[in-house]
Amino acid sequence: KFSYAVDWELTGVEVVTYDARAAVASVAVRVMSSPTKQTSAASRSIGTVPVTFTERWLYVDGEWWYSANE
Secondary structure: OOOOOEEEEEEEEEEEEEEOOOOEEEEEEEEEEEEOOOOOHHHHHHOOEEEEEEEEEEEEOOEEEEEOOO
């Protein structure tokens, strides 16, 4: 009842830390999010919201991979 799909628009990526020896980077990902169905007055009044996630990425065999494990 309270969960709807959300549209995400990437607005920026910034490397926060990088450990070359461990081949691990922490990255701040900035997005603008907005509900795809604005079914209530509250969702219409909130509109688009900026959100920042910090993610951990691993460099393995020449490719970067997202790691959900912290």
